[in-house]
Structures are given as structure tokens and as C-alpha cells.
Amino acid sequence: MNSMKKDSSKSTINSSLVEEARKTLVGAKDWLLEDASLMTAYWHDKMGYTEAWVDANWHLVLDEGHEIIEEFDEKEDIALLWLINHANNNPVPLEQCHVAGTMVEAGAYHCMSCGHDNVVEVKQTLAPCEICQYGLMSTHHDQKSV
Structure with a gap:
């Protein structure tokens, strides 16, 4: 129990x-x-x-x-x-490169092909290089001649 x-x-x-x-x-x-x-x-x-x-x-x-x-x-x-x-370690910074046909300020534009300095007197459309007709220019100051 x-x-x-x-x-x-x-x-x-x-x-x-x-x-x-x-x-x-x-x-x-x-x-x-x-x-x-x-x-x-x-x-x-x-x-x-x-x-x-x-x-x-x-x-x-x-x-x-x-x-x-x-x-x-x-x-x-x-x-x-x-x-x-x-x-890319570009020798010329891209912001200092200019293509023919774009509007640019007055100044010297160094041809990236032959090295000729194309002088622009007034603001205008950038023309191809006077010597070789290449269309890529630079305003970079420290570049060596090509």
C-alpha cells in the first residue's frame, strides 16, 4: 500500500x-x-x-x-x-590626352606619334597633326620626344 x-x-x-x-x-x-x-x-x-x-x-x-x-x-x-x-603606368595621364575633333583651349598639343608640337592659337576643334595626320595629342609637359 x-x-x-x-x-x-x-x-x-x-x-x-x-x-x-x-x-x-x-x-x-x-x-x-x-x-x-x-x-x-x-x-x-x-x-x-x-x-x-x-x-x-x-x-x-x-x-x-x-x-x-x-x-x-x-x-x-x-x-x-x-x-x-x-x-597601366601610362607615361601620359589620360586627362592630358586630346583626340582630334574635340574642342580644345589654346596651347601646344604634342603629337603622340611623331612628336611634333601643334600650336592652337584660340579655342577651337583640334585638327589632326600637321605633319603625320595622327589624331592623338597630349599637353603633358614631361614627355620625351618620340
């Missing part, structure tokens, strides 16, 4: 533990669902506010966007030019 008393108290303890575990799991599930619904509501409100702001100010977004794109393009061009000049 003593064994029956011990077994019934163990079973009562076990059922109490199971019931407590069940309550804890239900509480955790409810907390998780409530937390998820709060986060959903927060993001819904936040995104709704953001969408409303963009709808109201779309012209500002477009105006700023064009300026930012132009600024990025300019920085990208500068970075690419630097990379090409330094990676």
Missing part, C-alpha cells in the same frame, strides 16, 4: 510539471504571436509613412536623385581615370 501512495504522489507531481510546462509553452506562443503582430503593425505604419512622404515629395526625390547620380558619375569617372593611369 505504501507503494501506491508513493506512485500517486509522483503522478501528481508529474502531472503538475506537465501542466506547468503546457502553461509556459502557451504563454510563450502567445507572447511570440503578440510580439510578431506588434512588429508587423510597426513596420506597416513605418512603411506607410515612408510611402506617404515619397508620394507627397516625389519631385524632391527625383531632383535630388539626378544630382546624386551626376555626382556619382563624376566620382566614378575620376576614379576610373586614376585607376587606368596608375594600373
Whole structure:
């Protein structure tokens, strides 16, 4: 008979533990669902506010966007030019190279083929070399004669 008393108290303890575990799991599930619904509501409100702001100010977004794109393009061009000049160890930096047919300022344009200095008196379209008709010139000062 003593064994029956011990077994019934163990079973009562076990059922109490199971019931407590069940309550804890239900509480955790409810907390998780409530937390998820709060986060959903927060993001819904936040995104709704953001969408409303963009709808109201779309012209500002477009105006700023064009300026930012132009600024990025300019920085990208500068970075690419630097990379090409330094990676290839160019003797003449590309920004000092000029192609026939482009508008140039007055000055001396050194032919990259024969080395002749083509002098331009006023701002005008660059003509091919007077001597060899080559179309690539340079304003780089430290170059050696070809």
C-alpha cells in the first residue's frame, strides 16, 4: 500500500510539471504571436509613412536623385581615370590626352606619334597633326620626344 501512495504522489507531481510546462509553452506562443503582430503593425505604419512622404515629395526625390547620380558619375569617372593611369603606368595621364575633333583651349598639343608640337592659337576643334595626320595629342609637359 505504501507503494501506491508513493506512485500517486509522483503522478501528481508529474502531472503538475506537465501542466506547468503546457502553461509556459502557451504563454510563450502567445507572447511570440503578440510580439510578431506588434512588429508587423510597426513596420506597416513605418512603411506607410515612408510611402506617404515619397508620394507627397516625389519631385524632391527625383531632383535630388539626378544630382546624386551626376555626382556619382563624376566620382566614378575620376576614379576610373586614376585607376587606368596608375594600373597601366601610362607615361601620359589620360586627362592630358586630346583626340582630334574635340574642342580644345589654346596651347601646344604634342603629337603622340611623331612628336611634333601643334600650336592652337584660340579655342577651337583640334585638327589632326600637321605633319603625320595622327589624331592623338597630349599637353603633358614631361614627355620625351618620340
